[in-house]
Amino acid sequence: MSEEPIDPDSEAVQHALETLVELEETGTLDDLADAANLVSLASEAVDDDMVRSTMRAMVHAGELFDTAAGEPEALRNLEVMTAALSETAPDPATAPDQVGMIGMMRKMNDPKTKRGMGFLVQLLHELGDQLEQRAHRYDFETEIETERP
Incomplete structure (x- = not known):
C-alpha cells in the first residue's frame, strides 16, 4: 500500500x-x-471435512458430466426418458390410475408399450452388464450365471 x-x-x-x-x-x-x-x-x-466432501462430490459430478458429454446416445436416451416421465404424470399427486395384472396384460398388446418394454429389457440387460464390469469399483462380488442357449 x-x-x-x-x-x-x-x-x-x-x-x-x-x-x-x-x-x-x-x-x-x-x-x-x-x-x-x-x-x-x-x-x-462449515468445517474442513464438509469442504473436502463437497469438493469430492463436485469432482465426481464433473467426471460424470464429462462422460455424458462423450456419450451422445446416453444424452438422447436421458432426454427421451425425461420427456416420457413428464408426460406420464405432470403432477405426481395426480398419478395415472392403478393398473392390475389384467390391465397390464392388455397394455402389452399396445405397440407403444411393447416398444417401451423392449427398451426397458435392453436397459436392464445393459445395467446388469455394467454392474458386472464395474463390481470392483463398488466393493461387491458378483457371479452372474449367463443363460445357456
Whole structure:
C-alpha cells in the first residue's frame, strides 16, 4: 500500500462517498451487510471435512458430466426418458390410475408399450452388464450365471 495520506477532497474519495450514499438510500448497503453476515455465519458453520466432501462430490459430478458429454446416445436416451416421465404424470399427486395384472396384460398388446418394454429389457440387460464390469469399483462380488442357449 502507498504511504501517502488520502486526500478527502480527491475525486476518487468523492465518487466513493456518492456511491456509499446511493447504496444507503436504496437499502442496498443493508442488503450487502446482511449478505456479509450470512457468509460469515456460513463460513463458521462449515468445517474442513464438509469442504473436502463437497469438493469430492463436485469432482465426481464433473467426471460424470464429462462422460455424458462423450456419450451422445446416453444424452438422447436421458432426454427421451425425461420427456416420457413428464408426460406420464405432470403432477405426481395426480398419478395415472392403478393398473392390475389384467390391465397390464392388455397394455402389452399396445405397440407403444411393447416398444417401451423392449427398451426397458435392453436397459436392464445393459445395467446388469455394467454392474458386472464395474463390481470392483463398488466393493461387491458378483457371479452372474449367463443363460445357456
